[in-house]
Amino acid sequence: QVQLVESGGGLVQAGGSLRLSCAASGRTFSSYRMGWFRQAPGKEREFVATITASGSTYYAESVKGRFTLSRDNAKKTVYLQMNSLKPEDTAVYHCAASPFNVGGLRQIEYPYWGQGTRVTVSS
Secondary structure, three states, X not given: OOOEEEEOOEEEEOOOOXXXXXXXXXXXXXXXXXXXXXXXXXXXXXXXXXXXXXXXXXXXXXXXXXXXXXXEOOOOEEEEEEOOOOHHHOEEEEEEEEOOOOOXXXXXHOOEEOOOEEEEEEO
């Protein structure tokens, strides 16, 4: 069982930055693929970024070049550095964990989810 707790959300002006954190419990964190998804008001949840156990990353086109995903296995934490934020980045951001290091773009591939942290970008 893995429990995930996100933090770092808040209100920021367009062009600003935030760093989201996702702290995980459990002994096997280092072997898990981790992902971030977001859900904007009135929209479906969408993929943002994923990182494999070995540290390979993949990003949605909408955030590529602006967001950076990293992990610290010693701290059992993943970080989503978000730069050059836009109003369309406004959403609740959810961290997710998967024991499967294949795929990673679909919500169904992640058995474990955090409650989410809200990011609001003002124009």
